[in-house]
Amino acid sequence: MVSLDFISKLAHPADTKIILCVLDGLGGAPGGDKGLTELDEAKTPNLDALALKSSLGLADPVSPGITPGSGPGHMGLFGYDPIKYFIGRGVLSAAGVGLEMKQGDIAARINFCTVDGQGIVTDRRAGRIPTETCVKLCEKLGGELKVPGVEILVRPEREHRAAVLFRGEGLDHNIGDTDPQREGLHWLEPKALKPEAAKAAGIVGQFLAQVGKILSAEKPANMVLLRGFDAPPHLPQFADAFKLKAAAVAVYPMYRGLASLVGMKVIPVEGEAIKDEVATVGKIWKDYDFVYLHVKKTDSYGEDGNRPSKVHIIEEFDAALPKLLALKPSVLVITGDHSTPTLLKGHSWHPCPVLLAADTARRDGFARFTEVNCARGTLGHFQAVDLMPLMLAHALRLDKFGA
């Protein structure tokens, strides 16, 4: 890994185009008698044909053995050292719901919850209210909240989840969660974890008092719990760092938010299927030179431990692949931000399979895109943060280093 600054000095504009396909949680682990992974099991004629003339490799999202959240997983793929450029859940959530954060803003994640008359939390998720209710409650809060000197924006995410942004002078994000983490306890007063956060903690306290009044007649969601107070990190933007005009095609809020944080243009997608995302890439193709395409459900089904469905999503991507190839990208990469084996029902540390297709890519000649073939591939076993320089290189967008 070289520094982002090192890459930025070598990066230059070009006419070439790159597609980065992130199949969230793509990597798998052994299952069944034969110990096959989900990629082993999937029937993927188009990926197989592409693998034959591509370079394969395995990427560690952070470092061997480390299981990343979506934030670090994506930061690595986008070329940012995921330890140096750590992004908290609050910023992820806020960005993901379309709150464009500026330096000085602070944000937190909201869970709508149910409290009794004494403020005791009786349901931390308010019965997982439908998203429409969440939207309605956020609008109500937005219309009625008033804390002097501070702008407060509340945006719905999904079900009981939302995000809140506080914009004002001298706000520090070092504030404790107000979620007591289990039912039967009173929600916690926001506590300044550092002296400089005292002002912000006071404002959050006023916010909560007002929320309690505004929602008092609502059922079942009559209060909010706040978690993960955070401020946006300074992230060099894609256009400056890599000289790329970049677009993001993603259905889920968090990934749209991540892309937005590094300066990608987030493109609206009509529909939620992979083919809808691919069609969206086609529509904007002429206007961008880097497209990040995110497929969520490989991860969702991995988390559920639903092996047949995870396999099916890989096959669905395979079916959509020819339309991406028809765009003739100079460089096409297919990988994950981390592994989510159905075996573990959660993110894991297993390195991510990587396929890099380009006219300049050495051909491994493997007939299938699988983890084991990737382990023997010409890209080797590398850190995910090195993928961005590799893509830029194959797109002939990096100058020579030294004479």
Added chain:
Amino acid sequence: MVSLDFISKLAHPADTKIILCVLDGLGGAPGGDKGLTELDEAKTPNLDALALKSSLGLADPVSPGITPGSGPGHMGLFGYDPIKYFIGRGVLSAAGVGLEMKQGDIAARINFCTVDGQGIVTDRRAGRIPTETCVKLCEKLGGELKVPGVEILVRPEREHRAAVLFRGEGLDHNIGDTDPQREGLHWLEPKALKPEAAKAAGIVGQFLAQVGKILSAEKPANMVLLRGFDAPPHLPQFADAFKLKAAAVAVYPMYRGLASLVGMKVIPVEGEAIKDEVATVGKIWKDYDFVYLHVKKTDSYGEDGNRPSKVHIIEEFDAALPKLLALKPSVLVITGDHSTPTLLKGHSWHPCPVLLAADTARRDGFARFTEVNCARGTLGHFQAVDLMPLMLAHALRLDKFGA
């Protein structure tokens, strides 16, 4: 490689159990017409069967091309950056003979030697006196040595080797060796290599003068040579760093000492054979969640250039393997602390073959555990210091990093 502190923050206790088998100097180099390594030659039906459903890889003990001593080799395997946490020979020897070192102590390695009437060294190893003689001489020294204000402990190792510890105020370990490195020269006065070591060098000088008198009538061992003055480094302990209750099963003193330095409980072994060590693991299995098992003779025969015997020891380990597997460890790793090819009759820089068996391990499907198969394995080519995070991950003992 991430920092030990980074890993410590993610590590948590669990019910899973890990066995780390270190076959000292396991890795080999080509020999004979076919250029086979010792692992290639060995008949290992149990290792072969295990390899088929395990992950393989190659680990550099320190960095490509660097040949480690036993100290750095083990520090890496134990998860400590071997350059940052460097352990000198003196501390290794002292710990290995059961001298529990404290901060402020200094230690050195002793060779009993033969000197003539003028102090000229005529045999640097005193004819490799038997261990019993060494024990007797150490007891004699312990009973008669008296340097005011300093506690001096002398402990026998094997043959002509022993260790000495100095405990007192203001002792610095930067003292030159007193071993002239070849015969026909006078033993060297202990020299302070830094001004702050002047006091300690003076005390060592008094020690040597007394030793010369106490041993003057002994034959052949009538003097000592001191090497590798050292002080114990600050090593985060296994229980804190990795949340592991760890035990060490090793016959040789140095490896017991290394394990003790990182906070492992050193278990007595009845007998010296591999099967005796494996039986010991079985006896303590329920009380620990990490067991380090050390096999010495792969290295010893490597150093001797005795290829058939090194091959035989690998086969002896293979025969004992089923009893380890019967304990059903969550994670079992088989590797070396470095390579000791019989071709070179010494430690080498060749990366170490690694086999990692766990339900969560991707299956490489190789039918044999050999260096070449390891080079194509799914663990890839990594630094030995990353093995500990990998073992913890497969034992489901590391939290996710970030959201």
